[in-house]
Amino acid sequence: MDCDWIKDNIVFFVYDELPDDARFEFEQHIQRCIGCRRELDAAREFKAGMAALPVQEISPNFLTSNRMELQEAVEHAQQQRSGWGMFVFDFAGWMRQVKLAPALCSALLMIGFAAGTLTTYQIVTRSQVPQPPSQAVEAAITGIESMAQQPNSNRVSITYDTVVPQTKEGEITDPAIQKLLLLACRNNRNSDLRLGCIDILKSQPEDTAVREALVYALRYDRNPGVRLKALDGLKGYVKDDVHVRDAVLEALMHDTNAGVRSEAIGLLDPVKADSSVREALQVLAERDQNKFIRSESKRYLASTPNLD
Amino acid sequence: MPAETAVLAAVGANGARRNSPSTGAMVSQAPSRVNDSELIRAAQRGDRSAFELLVRQYDQAVLRLALHLTGSEADARDIYQEAFLKAYRHIPSFRFECSFYTWIYRIVTNLCLDHLRKRQTRREDPQTTMDASGREVDTLERVSDDRAGANPERDLMRRELGAKIAQALTRLTPRERMVFELKHYQGLRLRTIGEMLNTTEETAKNTLFRATQKLRGALAPMR
Numbered sequence: 001m002d003c004d005w006i007k008d009n010i011v012f013f014v015y016d017e018l019p020d021d022a023r024f025e026f027e028q029h030i031q032r033c034i035g036c037r038r039e040l041d042a043a044r045e046f047k048a049g050m051a052a053l054p055v056q057e058i059s060p061n062f063l064t065s066n067r068m069e070l071q072e073a074v075e076h077a078q079q080q081r082s083g084w085g086m087f088v089f090d091f092a093g094w095m096r097q098v099k100l101a102p103a104l105c106s107a108l109l110m111i112g113f114a115a116g117t118l119t120t121y122q123i124v125t126r127s128q129v130p131q132p133p134s135q136a137v138e139a140a141i142t143g144i145e146s147m148a149q150q151p152n153s154n155r156v157s158i159t160y161d162t163v164v165p166q167t168k169e170g171e172i173t174d175p176a177i178q179k180l181l182l183l184a185c186r187n188n189r190n191s192d193l194r195l196g197c198i199d200i201l202k203s204q205p206e207d208t209a210v211r212e213a214l215v216y217a218l219r220y221d222r223n224p225g226v227r228l229k230a231l232d233g234l235k236g237y238v239k240d241d242v243h244v245r246d247a248v249l250e251a252l253m254h255d256t257n258a259g260v261r262s263e264a265i266g267l268l269d270p271v272k273a274d275s276s277v278r279e280a281l282q283v284l285a286e287r288d289q290n291k292f293i294r295s296e297s298k299r300y301l302a303s304t305p306n307l308d
Numbered sequence: 309m310p311a312e313t314a315v316l317a318a319v320g321a322n323g324a325r326r327n328s329p330s331t332g333a334m335v336s337q338a339p340s341r342v343n344d345s346e347l348i349r350a351a352q353r354g355d356r357s358a359f360e361l362l363v364r365q366y367d368q369a370v371l372r373l374a375l376h377l378t379g380s381e382a383d384a385r386d387i388y389q390e391a392f393l394k395a396y397r398h399i400p401s402f403r404f405e406c407s408f409y410t411w412i413y414r415i416v417t418n419l420c421l422d423h424l425r426k427r428q429t430r431r432e433d434p435q436t437t438m439d440a441s442g443r444e445v446d447t448l449e450r451v452s453d454d455r456a457g458a459n460p461e462r463d464l465m466r467r468e469l470g471a472k473i474a475q476a477l478t479r480l481t482p483r484e485r486m487v488f489e490l491k492h493y494q495g496l497r498l499r500t501i502g503e504m505l506n507t508t509e510e511t512a513k514n515t516l517f518r519a520t521q522k523l524r525g526a527l528a529p530m531r
Contacts, residue, residue: 011520012513015491017498046524047492052466053473055376055493058368062381066371066388070363073389074396078356 001025006036010043064276068246072219139164172200178210185213191223198226202233211237215247224257231263239270249280258290265296272300344408351399359399363392366409369494370416377420377489378427379474387423391416406503413504417486424482476526484519491516 006029012018013026030037139162146159170177184197198217201210210233217230231251237244245268252264265284271277278301285297344365350358370391374384394415402411477485486505490496496504502512 008517011517015516017513017516043520043524046520046527049469049527050473050492050523052469053477055372058371058375063368063371066385067363067367069385070367070389070392071360073393074356074359077393077396078354 001029003029003033003036006030006033007039010036010040013040014043014047060275061279064279068250071243071246173204178207182209182213185217191226194221194223194226195229198229198233202229205233205237211241211244215243218247218251224260227251227255227257227260228263231260231267235267238267245271245274245277249277252284252293253280258292261290261293262296265293265300268300273304278304345404348399348402348404348408351396352402359396362408363395366412367392370412373416373489373494374420376493377485378423383423387416387419391419410500410503414506417490417504421482421486424485428482472527473523476523479526480519480522484515484522487512487515488519488523 006026009018009022009026013023018026030040142161142163144158144160147156149156168176168180172178172181178201181197181201184193185201194217198214201213205211205214214230214233218227218234221227221230231248234244234248238248239245248264248267252261252268255261255264268277268281272281281297281301284293285301288294288297344362347358347362351362367388371384371388374387375381378384378387391412395412402408406414477488480488483505487501490501490504491498498512498516499509502509505512
């Protein structure tokens with residue numbers, strides 16, 4: 001072990017990356033070689049000196065705003081996933097599973113072969129049976145896809161789509177009814193319908209799916225009346241559910257409707273001592289254009305002065 | 309007096325101790341890694357709150373790393389958002405072949421490397437950085453001195469030195485910068501760094517050697 005080796009490995013000694021045997025040899029050499037000891041001191045001083053550019057601590061404000069932004073992005077990604085995921089086949093994921101399970105792969109091949117044979121047999125058999133008359137008259141025609149006239153004849157072939165309206169009745173606690181109400185809250189373009197559905201659902205905010213729908217309506221619904229109804233339904237959960245609190249804070253900070261914002265600030269009373277709420281209130285108290293919001297923010301801040 | 313002695317003199321005898329809270333910050337960020345696999349499985353089943361819990365275990369360290377590397381709150385924010393969104397999209401294909409923290413840091417380091425490469429192409433002025441509102445901030449302002457009894461002259465020296473170090477760091481190649489950052493400021497083992505950067509421990513070792521040589525060379529004229 002010579003001085004060249006020591007010089008090549010000083011940095012790893014300083015950063016504690018030498019194996020135990022090499023470390024021992026290194027220490028032995030350093031004790032008897034003044035030149036290498038000086039090199040080691042210089043390397044240690046370099047390492048200590050790099051502290052002049054410390055790693056900055058992250059401010060709670062910066063962290064919170066990042067988390068809120070991410071939460072929204074993830075929510076959006078989840079909606080996309082649930083929307084398209086049902087229709088998109090994850091071929092790569094399926095291939096990985098098949099690769100890892102040869103027995104499953106063989107079984108799938110056999111099932112595929114059997115199903116193919118059976119289907120071919122059924123098609124051949126069915127083609128000889130006369131088709132029943134179409135029931136399309138009862139359904140509403142929504143659009144014509146294509147039309148083709150058979151050559152040298154008066155016959156035409158028309159392909160069209162139909163919609164069959166259905167009605168379902170039941171208690172509002174019935175899971176099937178609740179599912180339809182939740183769907184109507186998110187997808188229907190009719191504001192009156194959404195308003196009615198939110199009004200019914202807000203009576204059961206203890207259900208997580210309902211609460212999520214209310215949060216969604218508060219964040220994204222275009223109709224301020226629907227947002228107000230959602231806010232009303234969420235008021236009991238501002239204290240205990242951090243997602244609800246974030247959504248209410250967001251409405252307070254960014255909603256375009258003054259009525260929704262005024263309602264949102266009233267809901268924050270039980271959590272006004274929370275640091276994220278206080279930070280938001282401080283910003284609003286200083287800069288908000290709405291006089292009522294400014295004065296209410298100041299009033300809340302003044303009522304908890306001991307936490308400053 | 310060797311260059312490093314001058315560095316130490318400007319920093320003060322407590323320089324090494326001041327560095328220690330940040331060193332190994334990432335390691336101390338993951339105390340409940342035992343619960344990670346449960347959370348990952350729940351997140352793979354579509355449980356968003358489980359994913360949020362995973363994020364909260366590592367996000368401070370991720371943000372700290374991105375902020376130190378980019379020197380800009382806006383860039384750090386972009387890297388943070390992109391990294392965790394990528395993690396969310398790909399968590400169903402997480403195969404438990406490495407720890408979650410190695411996996412998320414692999415994503416983050418790749419994004420940071422891309423960022424550093426782009427910046428190197430643009431040749432940005434390392435003396436100024438941008439804060440969240442887009443305001444230009446002098447690198448000197450990033451170097452704070454919170455020691456009790458610090459005097460203005462010493463503070464100024466320390467700030468100048470901090471700015472010199474920041475400048476010297478920008479002269480490293482993106483990979484050297486990343487290895488040095490993960491070793492010196494995050495306190496990771498070279499083997500882990502190799503795993504994160506999809507390379508061997510030996511390569512990470514050589515990169516660290518080159519990086520320290522370059523930095524010592526760049527800071528030598530400060531005698």
